[in-house]
Amino acid sequence: MALEYDLVIIGATAAARVAAIEAVNLQARVALILPHPANGQVHPQSDFYPYALAQIAKTIQTNRGQIQSPSSYPWKYAYTAIDRLEQESSPALLAAMGVDTIFGTGEFCRRPHLAFNINQRYLRARAYLIATGSVSDYPIIPGIQSAGYLTLDRLPSLVEREIPLRWAIIGAESIGVELAQTLAKLGCQVKLIVETEQILPYEDLDFANLIQAQLEADGVRVYLATIVTKVSQENRSKLVVMGDESIDVDEIFIALPDRPFIEPFNLAGVGIDHTDKGISIDNKLRTSHPQIYACGNVCGNVLGGYHSQSLTQYEAKIVVHNALNWRKIKVDYSSYDRLPWAVYTDPPLARVGMTIGAATNSPRRDLIILQKYLKTCPQAILNNITSGFCQIVVTRTGQILGAEIVGQNAPELIQILALAIQQKLKITDLTTFPCLSPSYTEFIYQAAQEWHTYNRNQKQQRQNGWLNCLCWWK
Structure with missing residues (x-):
């Protein structure tokens, strides 16, 4: 037919x-x-499962000094949340x-x-x-097929069984970093194993290091530049071998490219x-x-x-x-440079357009990097937020080429800058942006104000240069 x-x-x-x-x-x-x-x-909607899991994890307090199986409630909450998304x-x-x-x-x-x-x-x-x-994709690691592992598509299956306590997350994809932090907050023992020299290899080193420091503070043990050479089943646990070192875990999550x-x-x-x-x-x-x-x-x-x-x-x-x-x-x-991207860790990381690393290594001489720390934002002060910062790449004429933010509400804030890039606004246009105070959007206004600070400093340096020349001639 x-x-x-x-x-x-x-x-x-x-x-x-x-x-x-x-x-x-x-x-x-x-x-x-x-x-x-x-x-x-x-x-x-499967990509949203770890995000929903992370949101409920923020509200759950765990006793890290006591070994206990994590509650199944967060997994059921996340499963129900993505089911509601599916209905849309x-x-x-x-x-x-x-x-x-x-x-x-x-x-x-x-x-x-x-x-x-x-x-x-x-x-x-x-x-x-x-x-x-x-x-x-199937990871090419000897023994992993027989030992078994989880991927993003299989993660919701944990709703139907006991939640593992000890985890090994293999791979540098952002989903692995997000899940590692969430599992640690739920009381799991987590090892994050990446082959690269830093977590989040596509991000600038300063931002990746800040996220890694937060992961380690939450209890995640990070193995950098480490290759898993073998996996085997040992009774009810799984043995992950990394060169001369090995770890026992209950479950393996693969965060490799699809x-x-x-x-x-x-x-x-x-x-x-x-x-x-x-x-x-x-x-x-x-x-x-x-x-x-x-x-x-x-x-x-x-x-x-x-x-x-x-x-x-x-x-x-x-x-x-x-x-x-x-x-x-x-x-x-x-x-592409108009599309924002975010890594939903805690704190989250977001970027749009030219990265700071690309600007630093660029042969262009007209690029300026403006930086502002989140701890100066009134809303952050009231909420006792002390970490996070924003960096904006602009030209000497004020054209916005890119931005990176790590800190509270970074995914929402980056969209303001993405819209500014799309509409070809200049950094001075953001200094006239009306914003509520206190609010996190005020942070974008403060970051844009750094343009005026930069111009004042440049003007002062030029004046000092002329004064030095006059003094020399005298």
């Missing part, structure tokens, strides 16, 4: 659902295929909007016509969109070029087949080293327009 659509979307990701809603709003006939990967379900874009809700949702894993076929074959049905369409995202979910869809059969890094696309998000598009993590696109939901949603809206209209829009990847 053949069914006709304007757009067939394959994927259970947030990007796929954004695309489906966008297409329905354009009065298109849409089918959404929700596949089930063999090694773990792609849940569109559930298949039932999409079906009520007019999206034909189909569960199962199918494949492309090109005879007698290009179609997507699923559940003995042939779905034909003007265009197809692959937005299947990525799944956790791989694109492309295997079961017969991409080669319809001539779609792809590698193990993802599907190849052009600047209109079209694959090597003119009717098939792709967006999101399945293309391997990353922002600043991390997968970005804001990036995939940006692509999803453009790809729907291109799939349904003859006039195509090019994706402007130079807009």
Whole structure:
């Protein structure tokens, strides 16, 4: 049986659902295929599970001097929270909007016509969109498959069993850093093992060191530049070997880069070029087949080293327009610098645009780095917040190129600076920004005021230079 659509979307990701809603709003006939990967379900809200777990962990006090199993309540709370998020874009809700949702894993076929074959049905369409995202890859560590491990997709399964007490988190992905701190706050014994010279290798060293210091203060033991050589099962525990050292743990969490979910869809059969890094696309998000598009993590696109939901949603809206209209829009990847990113530790870290490290190493001579410490903000003083700071990269003309913030409410504050970059505002425009006091937004105003302090200092230095010259001539 053949069914006709304007757009067939394959994927259970947030990007796929954004695309489906966008297409329905354009009065298109849409089918959404929700596949089930063999090694773990792609849940569109799974990325939020550790965040929800961290929020409830802040309210729970643990006795670090006493070994005890962490309560299962936080895990149930987080599971319920992401279930509520799921309802906001559930298949039932999409079906009520007019999206034909189909569960199962199918494949492309090109005879007698290009179609997507699923559940003995042939779905034909003007265009197809692959937005299947990525799944956790199998780590290449001897013995880890037989010993067993957890990934982000499998983390909610702990709701149904006893929460492990001793953890080893392997990998430098930001999710591992976030989870390590949360588990420590819940009373677990946590070892964070990374191969890089610093945690969060895509962040500037000063910011990464501040986050690491906070993790260690919370009880996380951090192993830098360390490679896990072997894992084995020892009775009811797991032995993690790192060179000459080994540790006993109850559970292992893998925080390594994901791989694109492309295997079961017969991409080669319809001539779609792809590698193990993802599907190849052009600047209109079209694959090597003119009717098939792709967006999101399945293309391997990353922002600043991390997968970005804001990036995939940006692509999803453009790809729907291109799939349904003859006039195509090019994706402007130079807009990467307008997309903010955050690591949800405590305190959180957020950035947008040019990093401080890039500015420091840049050959440009017109770059200025403004810095302000959070402890000077009235709201931080009232809340007894003593750590955190903001750094803003600007040109000598006041153009904002980037910013990094670590401290309370950093993800919310960075969006003000992201909007300023997008609207091409100058740093002086932020000094006229009306803000409540006390509030954390006042911190952005204070940071922008550093521009005037810098100009005064430069003016004073020039004046002193002229005075020195006059004195020398006399």
